[in-house]
Amino acid sequence: MSATSAPAPPQHVMGPVERLADLLLVRPGPYARAFESLIVGLIVLSVASIGVQEIPTLPGWATRALRMEEVVVIVVFSFEYLLRIVAATRKFAFIFSFSGLVDLLSIAPFFLLGLDARWLRALRLLRLLRVLKLQTHILEATVAERTRVLAEKNALLEQAQAQIRAELEVARALQMAILPATFPATSGYAGAARMIPATTMCGDFYDFIELSQGRIGLVMADVSGHGVPAAFFMAVARTNLRDMAAHHAEPGACLAHTNRALCAQNPLELFVTMFYCVLEPTTGVLRYANGGHNPPYLRRVAGTIEVLNGAGGLVLGAMPDVEYPDHEVQLRHGDRLVLYTDGITEACNSADEAYGTERLVAEFQAHGDGAPGSVVDGICHSVAAFAGTAPQSDDITLTVLAWDRP
């Protein structure tokens, strides 16, 4: 044994009476509850019997039974009183405490005056106070314990939620990172984009793809729904389209192949609306195809608005063999093209009115002649001002392309 080890603390060994007192009075459990019920029952019985004893015509056997009852009550109360003294750590303090005196008063008259001291028995009602106090104490202890358990569970939940939130933030950062931050450097052309998710993860996406011979692909897309499933589908759709864009010159063929690929890997039965166009920078020719997406608007330098509403095909991911017709439009210097998702036109104000295509067209017509970044800002600002305090229900995404003389 090492010299530094402390001697075992002196242990108090409980005798049988102390153990009984502990079991019946101190430790919460079935015995203590049963004993308490017994005491309460006897208090009520003995107080009730005071009145019964006053009946003058009471038969002899009843009087004897009541006397017997009183003896039993006195025995049990005396036994309880002694047990309480045994259980008390500071015995004199207990004897002279309020409840100690009440306990004594409920038995003392018997020993001093015998069975005739019946009216003094009413003092026993005071003992109920102790029971009530005890029950309040137990209730408080129970509430405190439940509160503690609840607080622990809450802390665990908060921790789990914080972790999920942190992971979603990382996922969102990754999602934003795969979208191009800048438009490819192309003489005379400029582009800007903005994406404002309604939830942490977004089902919308846009893309600028650098193709062979200086051509540039522009994409605007919207996956059905929001959140993590939509974000995953968006990532798959974007990758597939980029892959197809490298191999197929025609936008319609790109969409058709992307659609087939998406249909083959779509367990959640999601779909994506997608507008895809390819810009030939030297000539300003824009070829496009539309898979169920809102048609973009082209603002001519004179301020007139054209809709790129050539016939489209079905949304992508819904049915495998869909054709997407190709269309062509000639851009001129000073033109602006806006691609957007329905989060803009369906942004609602607190009166549940939608921003709508008319407001978008009006805003684009009035203020669409600036640099792409400021046009994007202007439209976003206009939508935000319209929506006011109403919550954003759908992802908002837009890109603006401009062709000005280099």
Next chain:
Amino acid sequence: MKIAIETLAMATVVVPEGRLDFGAAPDFQRQIETALAGANGPPKAVIIDCAGLDYVSSAGLRVFLVTARAAQRASVSFALCSLKPAVREVFDLSGFSRVLAVLADRRAALAQVSQAAS
């Protein structure tokens, strides 16, 4: 949104009312799945009467697509009818009106599904 279901001899008619958006789509889908399963086996046909439908988002469109597929698998004819102009526009734009049976009114829809069933 509110959803009523009418059981006719020829078809079960689902009547949605209000806005079918991201929030309302799951409940709508469950109700349609229940209608498709039927109390005593699948009905002959399911018609969605959109007369009271004010708005459909992409999440709502997805329910129509999922339902069309499920109906096809269960050999239940499926049609939509009575689309308001705003809803019709969404169906046209997304290409859905070309792949789903979209009829002018309920009578036309009932005629269509009874013809498809025979």
